[in-house]
Amino acid sequence: MALRTLQVAPGFMRFMPKEYQDLVENGPFGRQVKLSDVGTFKEILEEHPMCEGCAMAFFIRLALMGLPNPEHTIMVGTAGCGRMALSQAAIPFVYGNYCDTNGVATGLKRGLAIRFPEQDKDVVVMAGDGGIADIGFSQVMHSWFRKEKFTTVMLDNEVYGNTGGQESGMTCRGTMVKMAPRGKQFDKIDMLGLARTAGVAYIARLTPANPSRVVSTIRKAVLVARKIGPSYVQVYTSCNIEYSIPADKVLDDARQVEKERYGYLEIVSEEAGAYLESVAAEGGEGR
Amino acid sequence: MDGAGNQRVVTPEYMFFEAPRTRSYITGSEAANEAVRRANVDIAIAYPITPQSETMQQVGELYGEGYLKDYYRAEDEVGAFSAISGASRTGVRCLTASSGPGLMRGLEVIASWPGHRLPLVFLIMCRAINAPLSIQPDNLELGYMLLTGNIVLHAENQQDFFDYTLAGFVISEKCEVTLPVAVAVDGFFVTHARGWVEMPSAELKLPGRDGYSEAVPMIDNENPPIRIARDAPIQKSNFISYQMHAAWQQEVHAAQERARPWVARYLDELIEVTNPEAETMIVASGSAVSQSREALRRAEEMGTKLGLIKIKSLRPFPREELRQACRNAKHIIVPEFNCAGWLNREVRATLYGCADLHIADGPRVFGGITMPTEMILEWACPGKQGR
Amino acid sequence: MAEMDPCSIGPGPAGLLPPSAASCGVVLPRKGEGLVEGRIVGEQAALEVMARELLTRKHPTVFPGPLVLWDWRDGVSPKAAAVLELAEEIPGVQIIPMPDYRPIYPKIDPEAVINPCHPNLTIWHNKIEVCVFVGVHCHYANITLRMIRAGTNCYTVTLCHSAGHEDSMASLPFCGAEQVRALTGTIRRLKRQGLRPLHGEARGIRLTGAQQAVQEGLVWQHGDGA
Numbered sequence: 001m002a003l004r005t006l007q008v009a010p011g012f013m014r015f016m017p018k019e020y021q022d023l024v025e026n027g028p029f030g031r032q033v034k035l036s037d038v039g040t041f042k043e044i045l046e047e048h049p050m051c052e053g054c055a056m057a058f059f060i061r062l063a064l065m066g067l068p069n070p071e072h073t074i075m076v077g078t079a080g081c082g083r084m085a086l087s088q089a090a091i092p093f094v095y096g097n098y099c100d101t102n103g104v105a106t107g108l109k110r111g112l113a114i115r116f117p118e119q120d121k122d123v124v125v126m127a128g129d130g131g132i133a134d135i136g137f138s139q140v141m142h143s144w145f146r147k148e149k150f151t152t153v154m155l156d157n158e159v160y161g162n163t164g165g166q167e168s169g170m171t172c173r174g175t176m177v178k179m180a181p182r183g184k185q186f187d188k189i190d191m192l193g194l195a196r197t198a199g200v201a202y203i204a205r206l207t208p209a210n211p212s213r214v215v216s217t218i219r220k221a222v223l224v225a226r227k228i229g230p231s232y233v234q235v236y237t238s239c240n241i242e243y244s245i246p247a248d249k250v251l252d253d254a255r256q257v258e259k260e261r262y263g264y265l266e267i268v269s270e271e272a273g274a275y276l277e278s279v280a281a282e283g284g285e286g287r
Numbered sequence: 288m289d290g291a292g293n294q295r296v297v298t299p300e301y302m303f304f305e306a307p308r309t310r311s312y313i314t315g316s317e318a319a320n321e322a323v324r325r326a327n328v329d330i331a332i333a334y335p336i337t338p339q340s341e342t343m344q345q346v347g348e349l350y351g352e353g354y355l356k357d358y359y360r361a362e363d364e365v366g367a368f369s370a371i372s373g374a375s376r377t378g379v380r381c382l383t384a385s386s387g388p389g390l391m392r393g394l395e396v397i398a399s400w401p402g403h404r405l406p407l408v409f410l411i412m413c414r415a416i417n418a419p420l421s422i423q424p425d426n427l428e429l430g431y432m433l434l435t436g437n438i439v440l441h442a443e444n445q446q447d448f449f450d451y452t453l454a455g456f457v458i459s460e461k462c463e464v465t466l467p468v469a470v471a472v473d474g475f476f477v478t479h480a481r482g483w484v485e486m487p488s489a490e491l492k493l494p495g496r497d498g499y500s501e502a503v504p505m506i507d508n509e510n511p512p513i514r515i516a517r518d519a520p521i522q523k524s525n526f527i528s529y530q531m532h533a534a535w536q537q538e539v540h541a542a543q544e545r546a547r548p549w550v551a552r553y554l555d556e557l558i559e560v561t562n563p564e565a566e567t568m569i570v571a572s573g574s575a576v577s578q579s580r581e582a583l584r585r586a587e588e589m590g591t592k593l594g595l596i597k598i599k600s601l602r603p604f605p606r607e608e609l610r611q612a613c614r615n616a617k618h619i620i621v622p623e624f625n626c627a628g629w630l631n632r633e634v635r636a637t638l639y640g641c642a643d644l645h646i647a648d649g650p651r652v653f654g655g656i657t658m659p660t661e662m663i664l665e666w667a668c669p670g671k672q673g674r
Numbered sequence: 675m676a677e678m679d680p681c682s683i684g685p686g687p688a689g690l691l692p693p694s695a696a697s698c699g700v701v702l703p704r705k706g707e708g709l710v711e712g713r714i715v716g717e718q719a720a721l722e723v724m725a726r727e728l729l730t731r732k733h734p735t736v737f738p739g740p741l742v743l744w745d746w747r748d749g750v751s752p753k754a755a756a757v758l759e760l761a762e763e764i765p766g767v768q769i770i771p772m773p774d775y776r777p778i779y780p781k782i783d784p785e786a787v788i789n790p791c792h793p794n795l796t797i798w799h800n801k802i803e804v805c806v807f808v809g810v811h812c813h814y815a816n817i818t819l820r821m822i823r824a825g826t827n828c829y830t831v832t833l834c835h836s837a838g839h840e841d842s843m844a845s846l847p848f849c850g851a852e853q854v855r856a857l858t859g860t861i862r863r864l865k866r867q868g869l870r871p872l873h874g875e876a877r878g879i880r881l882t883g884a885q886q887a888v889q890e891g892l893v894w895q896h897g898d899g900a
Contacts, residue, residue: 002508002509004509004744004745004746004747005508005509005510005511005512005513005744005746006513006744007744007745007746008743008744008745009742009743009744009745009750009751009754010745010751010754010755011754011755011758012738012743012754012758012769012771014881014885014888014889015738015769015770015771015881015885016743016771016773017771017773017783017786017787017884017888018786018884018888020773021888023513047779047780048779048780049779049780071508072508073508074506074508076373084779087776087777087779088514088776088778088779089514090513090514091508091513091514092506092508092513092514092515093515093776094373094376094506096369096372096373096396096399096403097369097395097396097399098395099365099369100365100369100372100396103361103365103366103367103368103369103370103372103373104369104370104372104373104376105373106369106370106373107330107332107369107370107371107372107373107374107375107376107377108373108374108376108377108506109373110330110357110370110373110374111329111330111373111374111375111376111377111378111379111381112377112507113357114329114330114356114357114377114379115377115378115379115507116507116509121507121508138362138363138365138366139362139365139366139369142361142362142366146359404813461837462812462836462837463702463812463836463837465812465813500836501812502811502812502813502816502836503811503812503813503814504740504775504811509746510746510747511740511741511743511744511746511774512740512744512773512774512775513744513774514773514774514775514776515774515775515776527791527792527795528777528791530690530691530792530821530824530825531777531790531791531792531817531821533691534691534816534817534820534821534824535817537691537693537694537697537817537820538694538813538816538817538820540694540696540697541694541695541696541697541816541840542696544694544696544697545696545702545837548701
């Protein structure tokens, strides 16, 4: 079982780095951790090279706490800022090519289903707005049409942050960013509407302003993907560099954007809702 | 249906060298399909393009009969090749295929498979890629494949297509290789034409893939390390990241070198030589070899002895073998089914400085015709071809 | 340091990045054989060279990889025990793990880990002139070995669970616990026969500064101050 990969061979513990000793003795593997437990367990992601005050890094840290079974979870990412944090997380991370997240996730999920028919293996795509809504759009949509059972999380900073701040399909209309010298000429792509049209079983839009909601949303999305069908979570993770938000004001910005235009939205299919109810009834895992 | 459940697992050695074989008169597409039937493939991902579609739709029927565990039609080649890369990372045996334009569409993904160290078999049923649109045979796309780090085998006929495909899975999954194996064949000439193929019983299959014996960890959360950024996104622009990337690239090519003994073992050497003492040697791969065989026969009738070197493996390329085989040659011609002459360039680069001989810049046909034997003879024995 | 014979794989520094040994014609040993500086030798001959180098070069270090550090399946524990037993026989030895393969950001602690993305940092920092890799997946071992050969003077020994490593100065393929114990046995014999280890006075496995700090419960954070 997977937890065996978290056991240090006899005699070697004293040579292991502190972070690994902590992960082995105090990691969130094989047990449920709660947001209120932060500080009492070793988190899946602690150190990372993201910018000071980065909302995306904060969100990723919270999202990893939401994974129902991190010891059986695989993350998939692509070019963009998010992968720099994800590659430091204490669970497998796959980084392929441009546009390929949802194709790779499809193959991972199906391959794992062949090898481990009795064990749920969760696959979570976590990529930027460019990776999901622009270059990766076709694979995202088709994975939804095929009803592939994995979760897609869009880290929506409304810009190509990692390449230096160019317009993306998720940039708001009128915004002046690089490659949009006269301001963006069309609206933010309605990925939630597209997800609904494609029959995605669980859809959510949120900001990291409410940490416990991040944790529970991710948990629900992963659980639904495990048993019912594809799930999609779109989260506003501001780029404080490109949008010139002071590091200590990043969460204020998230609250304001949530209040003014992003909101919290959850679209749950009937089947997914019933499943989440049953999980909650069994022990609250889903809520 | 549980086709695979009724099969018996045998070693590759038994499958290739010992199992009794019976002859069937089948198309190249059917030959590849019969190889897949015996290869214990877990998952195949398909996207239609002529002339590849015939094989992959037959593989779909194999899935229906229970020989494969999963199969689907992807949204396009990029989707198919990305998904097969995900599946390969989990340790299951993988198959995909394409032709000319489809291969070009997916080339970014194809060129990343080796660096991700992904064992799989990629069937290429060659087809013209240039504008104007053509569905005719032409193997220009193999010129691009040579740069990708994939192992590339080039089958001459239906028998080769069966044998190389089956061997491809075994070579691909050797620990010291751990690379994708592309098995190419010239479209239509082989895929849609019948030929005799000797095959072991369909009741036999290869052992399944053992991902834990390969050069990289599987992405399954069941093998260490618990933290795997297997496809390391080194993003710092400094000497450390340069060196790591460079060492990684070198490793792909080193792995190709390590494939040599396995290619030699399962394909019976990387080249096949006919009339090694001849002064004029024809160097060819794929179905150009068959036309060259006919040219040898016709030349012999005219009293001229030509030699023939069949290149079976384009990557790894048989450098030393070719030099040895050309040591008596004075004149070399390289018949090819493409306008670029990628094999000609390989031959020139390999023989440069090694022998005192003349290498003709052809002959070539492209865009879809069968190379006339007369054309080979015109180049091989100028002024002597009997009409 | 330019090498006259491209097939001779000795300690570096070999340059910016030397060609891979495989591309220079070095081939892998078969079962029962070993590889010493690019040449195929018998298993015992390889063990002799490994033992001698481990005893006579500065700051010998064992680099256990994930396959032996993590007790992920049956058969790991006996091999891990054999690796520890081997280390105990090498005076002055340290054990620095390679627990994973990710490129570590924002920086590594070279006394805590060795990492395949920049293994030379650990070799340089700890002035390691001979080392043993065991339990590292072959892809990562190969890129690691090539970078060490490029930029350091470290003599690399590999006890490979699979086909072995051309870029290692001394490599043994298909190593289980038995082969690890055979190397331990060879080291013991050489010492009995009078070979004086360079670090002859040292006893037991030496902890690195980072390992000592962890063991003593000092406040220590990986990457502190970064």
